[in-house]
Amino acid sequence: MRVTVLGCGTSSGVPMIGCRCAVCTSDDPRNKRRRCAIAVQSDDTTILIDTPPELRLQCVEAGIDRIDAVLYTHAHADHVNGLDDLRGFNVVQNKSLDAIADAGVLERIKSRFDYAFQPRDPKGRWWRPCLNPVQMDGPFMVGDILVRPIVQQHGRSPSWGFRIGNFAYSPDVNGFPPESFEALEGLDVWMIDCLRDKPHPSHAHVDMTMGWIERLKPKRAILTHMSHELDFSELEARLADGIEPAVDGMVIELS
Ligand SMILES: [Zn+2]
Numbered sequence: 710m711r712v713t714v715l716g717c718g719t720s721s722g723v724p725m726i727g728c729r730c731a732v733c734t735s736d737d738p739r740n741k742r743r744r745c746a747i748a749v750q751s752d753d754t755t756i757l758i759d760t761p762p763e764l765r766l767q768c769v770e771a772g773i774d775r776i777d778a779v780l781y782t783h784a785h786a787d788h789v790n791g792l793d794d795l796r797g798f799n800v801v802q803n804k805s806l807d808a809i810a811d812a813g814v815l816e817r818i819k820s821r822f823d824y825a826f827q828p829r830d831p832k833g834r835w836w837r838p839c840l841n842p843v844q845m846d847g848p849f850m851v852g853d854i855l856v857r858p859i860v861q862q863h864g865r866s867p868s869w870g871f872r873i874g875n876f877a878y879s880p881d882v883n884g885f886p887p888e889s890f891e892a893l894e895g896l897d898v899w900m901i902d903c904l905r906d907k908p909h910p911s912h913a914h915v916d917m918t919m920g921w922i923e924r925l926k927p928k929r930a931i932l933t934h935m936s937h938e939l940d941f942s943e944l945e946a947r948l949a950d951g952i953e954p955a956v957d958g959m960v961i962e963l964s
């Protein structure tokens with residue numbers, strides 16, 4: 710199994726429009742962060758998690774040519790608004806795609822992108838993305854990959870992380886109920902929200918993330934959803950062994 714980081718930036722992306730800070734103007738490519746998404750792949754199956762605004766570029770550059778399903782963590786714009794680019798997969802694969810999410814998340818996405826959930830054009834053309842809404846309710850399979858949803862607190866609304874084997878993806882979170890902490894035990898790799906140093910009402914800041922890592926002790930922790938307040942090399946230098954900032958395009962091999 711393999712995980713590709715398609716984006717590890719917060720909702721504004723990095724660099725931000727109109728910002729001339731040291732990170733936004735940095736020459737370090739590791740400070741260029743698109744909005745958050747990952748692809749999880751086995752030999753036979755590819756799962757896309759979220760459809761951020763730069764989805765086309767992210768998939769083209771990472772060589773993601775086909776997907777078996779898209780999963781949604783939640784319905785915030787930075788995780789959803791590249792949904793139109795899914796049409797490219799409809800065309801290549803010549804079929805509609807399963808969009809898997811919690812019932813409330815599905816409703817919010819459908820209300821904004823109703824045209825993507827219409828029956829397929831009778832002549833078989835792909836004028837618009839074509840998605841089958843699939844409501845998740847506990848663990849589920851996509852191809853040969855078992856996915857376990859993990860509920861998270863994300864400000865005033867919930868979001869969902871996903872555990873796949875001993876890998877878990879937990880973006881957009883500022884708290885976990887006790888059962889979610891239990892579901893995150895024994896990880897080899899944990900990709901976890903880490904927005905910035907200052908506290909935030911709906912995201913984990915550095916100290917909060919480090920506290921969770923200390924508690925759960927994954928073998929490797931990879932920080933994501935980072936803002937322009939975190940410079941890659943400065944952050945990397947102060948992290949303990951086994952903890953690192955994500956970089957767009959990075960590939961993590963899972964055993
Ligand atoms: Zn987000």
Ligand SMILES: [Zn+2]
Nearest residue numbers: 728730733937
């Ligand atoms: Zn900036």
Ligand SMILES: [Zn+2]
Nearest residue numbers: 783785863881
């Ligand atoms: Zn969010």
